[in-house]
Amino acid sequence: MNEQQPLRVLLVDDERIALKSFANLLESLGNAVPYRASSLEEARQILEEVLIDIAFIDLQLSQDIRNRDGLTLIQELRERYQTVPIVVSGHSQVHEVREAMKLGAEDYVLKTELEQRVSIILNALRRKLELKEELLDLRARGPADTTLGLVGTSVSIQNLRALIQRVATANSQELFPVLIHGPTGSGKELVAQAIHKLGPHPSDPFFDVNCGALAETLIEDQLFGHVRGAFTDAHTDKEGYFTLVRRGTLFLDEVAELSLSLQAKLLRVLETRRFRPVGPTAREQLFQGRIVAATHVDLKERVREKRFREDLFHRLNVLRILVPPLSDHREDIPALVQHFAARQHRPMQFTQRAIEQLSRRPWPGNVRELRNAITRLAILAESESIDVDTLELYLPLESEFSLGGALSDELGQMVRKLLALPVKDRLDAITKAIVLAAVEQARGNNTEAGKVLGRSRKFVERYLKKLAKGGKDSPSEEEDEEDS
Ligand SMILES: Nc1ncnc2c1ncn2[C@@H]1O[C@H](COP(=O)(O)OP(=O)(O)OP(=O)(O)O)[C@@H](O)[C@H]1O
Numbered sequence: 001m002n003e004q005q006p007l008r009v010l011l012v013d014d015e016r017i018a019l020k021s022f023a024n025l026l027e028s029l030g031n032a033v034p035y036r037a038s039s040l041e042e043a044r045q046i047l048e049e050v051l052i053d054i055a056f057i058d059l060q061l062s063q064d065i066r067n068r069d070g071l072t073l074i075q076e077l078r079e080r081y082q083t084v085p086i087v088v089s090g091h092s093q094v095h096e097v098r099e100a101m102k103l104g105a106e107d108y109v110l111k112t113e114l115e116q117r118v119s120i121i122l123n124a125l126r127r128k129l130e131l132k133e134e135l136l137d138l139r140a141r142g143p144a145d146t147t148l149g150l151v152g153t154s155v156s157i158q159n160l161r162a163l164i165q166r167v168a169t170a171n172s173q174e175l176f177p178v179l180i181h182g183p184t185g186s187g188k189e190l191v192a193q194a195i196h197k198l199g200p201h202p203s204d205p206f207f208d209v210n211c212g213a214l215a216e217t218l219i220e221d222q223l224f225g226h227v228r229g230a231f232t233d234a235h236t237d238k239e240g241y242f243t244l245v246r247r248g249t250l251f252l253d254e255v256a257e258l259s260l261s262l263q264a265k266l267l268r269v270l271e272t273r274r275f276r277p278v279g280p281t282a283r284e285q286l287f288q289g290r291i292v293a294a295t296h297v298d299l300k301e302r303v304r305e306k307r308f309r310e311d312l313f314h315r316l317n318v319l320r321i322l323v324p325p326l327s328d329h330r331e332d333i334p335a336l337v338q339h340f341a342a343r344q345h346r347p348m349q350f351t352q353r354a355i356e357q358l359s360r361r362p363w364p365g366n367v368r369e370l371r372n373a374i375t376r377l378a379i380l381a382e383s384e385s386i387d388v389d390t391l392e393l394y395l396p397l398e399s400e401f402s403l404g405g406a407l408s409d410e411l412g413q414m415v416r417k418l419l420a421l422p423v424k425d426r427l428d429a430i431t432k433a434i435v436l437a438a439v440e441q442a443r444g445n446n447t448e449a450g451k452v453l454g455r456s457r458k459f460v461e462r463y464l465k466k467l468a469k470g471g472k473d474s475p476s477e478e479e480d481e482e483d484s
Pocket residue numbers: 149150151152157182183184185186187188189190191253296367368371409
């Protein structure tokens with residue numbers, strides 16, 4: 001571990017004087033930064049803001065001897081953080097200490113021997129972190145396994161590669177469809193490309209259609225093509241992907257967003273291997289390629305909601321591949337960081353603590369969010385060396401950037417779809433649709449509709465009034481004051 005990086009030590013004790021003298025002790029030992037909490041709530045708050053390495057927890061966090069906050073904290077540390085919990089106890093608390101150890105406390109120290117034991121415990125932790133970092137270093141320096149374009153050596157990624165291999169090379173005349181399921185940004189498209197490259201016809205085309213981003217008519221035209229005269233602007237014949245793909249791969253991303261009418265048409269193609277371009281004079285053709293469909297939503301749920309055809313679901317679901325969220329293969333994060341860093345226009349060297357910190361983060365937007373984070377650092381960080389402070393400056397833990405990944409991805413897709421709608425004054429139309437949907441969801445209760453929108457009842461009322469008068473604008477921010 002980098003000697004410059006002091007340990008972050010959380011001290012939890014309801015007695016402020018004890019806290020202060022413990023903090024002084026730590027400061028006198030050097031190379032450790034104390035964070036003080038006098039209650040469970042304060043401790044939780046600090047843990048949300050700072051990556052704490054070790055916590056010394058007094059089990060008795062209240063005058064009430066039945067209080068179990070210390071034990072709760074130990075349990076939370078074990079479940080949600082990588083902080084090492086150490087119990088601080090009095091002589092008479094044997095029973096509680098035993099319970100704390102069962103919950104996952106790593107060690108305990110008697111209040112009377114704090115001075116002698118604390119530096120031993122901290123040095124042991126430093127050594128442990130050093131070894132862990134050396135291991136991470138070795139992994140990161142070794143050649144990254146990028147077989148099939150997928151970086152990672154975790155069991156999840158190895159299983160994924162094995163499954164891709166089996167699916168792509170299945171000994172069958174027919175190119176069975178494949179359904180890829182996984183959260184946003186997890187690598188579904190990469191998997192589809194790998195299936196294509198390993199499949200029997202890698203030199204035929206790979207086409208990618210985002211079913212969530214285009215209007216229905218555009219998707220239909222892209223897939224089926226048209227003949228001259230099929231519609232006003234159809235001056236010539238145009239071949240669609242079903243033709244152009246030959247024996248290659250047609251990747252239908254966000255397949256759950258396909259309209260019901262296109263779902264019916266796709267089903268027919270899958271069942272008969274035949275399709276007809278748009279236009280009355282079009283002749284039926286043969287589809288020879290493979291459909292690889294991807295989704296991040298639960299298609300069975302969509303079937304239950306009657307938004308996705310059950311017969312199409314079963315057709316697609318013959319060969320299914322699950323792509324894991326990044327949180328299921330954190331051990332690949334060091335290699336992924338090096339992989340994305342190597343692709344930047346400037347050199348970047350991550351300190352071991354920075355890599356370790358990146359490995360602990362939640363990454364709700366998965367590998368894409370990690371990739372974007374590295375790009376962001378490449379643009380913003382001044383120095384070649386990226387340490388924990390640089391991360392905290394440019395990728396703060398609670399930032400919208402780090403936590404909004406999945407959300408902003410989904411929103412982005414919806415917005416692209418909305419913007420493709422053939423509607424005049426799109427912004428007004430979209431606002432109107434959202435407000436009316438909120439009112440409908442709230443069954444006409446404007447206060448509830450306001451809550452759904454994150455606005456006040458008055459905002460909703462004014463908006464509806466303006467709509468009734470034929471006005472299109474939403475009420476201004478100033479008009480959106482809280483209800484009294
Ligand atoms: N295991 C991996 N190794 C290397 N790069 C990866 C890996 N997984 C994902 N990526 C990269 O992460 C980014 C997002 O991946 P991809 O577009 O395949 O995700 P997706 O699941 O299709 O996303 P969406 O649901 O938004 O369509 C891409 O740049 C991809 O190359």
